[in-house]
Amino acid sequence: MPKANPTAPSAEANAARRNPSGPSGILVIDDEALICGLVSDALTPRGYTVWQAPSAKRGLEFLNAQGPKIGLILLDVVMPGVDGLTFLGTLRRLPLAAEIVLMSGRLDADNRWVASESGCRYLCKPFERDELLRLVQEMVGPPPSPAIG
Numbered sequence: 001m002p003k004a005n006p007t008a009p010s011a012e013a014n015a016a017r018r019n020p021s022g023p024s025g026i027l028v029i030d031d032e033a034l035i036c037g038l039v040s041d042a043l044t045p046r047g048y049t050v051w052q053a054p055s056a057k058r059g060l061e062f063l064n065a066q067g068p069k070i071g072l073i074l075l076d077v078v079m080p081g082v083d084g085l086t087f088l089g090t091l092r093r094l095p096l097a098a099e100i101v102l103m104s105g106r107l108d109a110d111n112r113w114v115a116s117e118s119g120c121r122y123l124c125k126p127f128e129r130d131e132l133l134r135l136v137q138e139m140v141g142p143p144p145s146p147a148i149g
Contacts, residue, residue: 023071023097024140025049029059029084030076030103035125039074042129043136047143056082056090063094070098071140074123077104085114092118099139103127 026048028039036052043050051066053059056079063070073091077084084102091100102115105125115122123135 023069024144025051025066025069026072026074026136026140027051027053027059027062027070027098028074029053029056029079029087030074031055031079032076035076035103038129039132042132043143046133048136055079056084056087059087060090063091063096067094067096067098070096072136073098073100075100075102077102078106088114088118088120101135101139 026039026043028036028050030036030052031054033054036054040050040052049069051062051070053062059073059075073096075084075088075091079087082090084104088100088102099121100118101121101123103123103125112122114120121135121139123132
């Protein structure tokens with residue numbers, strides 16, 4: 001049986017290594033305004049900057065303009081027009097440093113498999129605020145410190 005590696009980095013250290021002082025902005029791409037609002041309400045008071053896009057098209061427009069500010073994309077799987085799984089292919093072709101989390105209200109093995117195979121995490125809706133916060137901290141690290149002075 002393999003021994004635990006006492007020098008293995010923690011989740012926080014992994015997040016810091018991935019994003020030491022890089023972008024920590026969060027883009028929520030979801031056609032449900034309620035979900036966008038819940039994410040923003042949960043993360044903004046904790047110091048994260050959250051932007052919202054109601055569709056893949058609007059998300060792409062935002063990323064073309066503000067991509068370097070984004071450290072995490074929360075992407076709904078089921079949306080009208082271009083769905084999240086199709087849009088994921090577009091995102092993978094962009095020069096982004098952002099982590100991607102697929103979200104869906106359907107606890108679906110196929111969606112989880114696609115997320116896993118594409119290197120994404122999966123968040124099942126509805127989710128608890130604490131679950132969202134833990135995921136965000138793991139993916140992009142703690143919110144940026146406010147400027148002093």
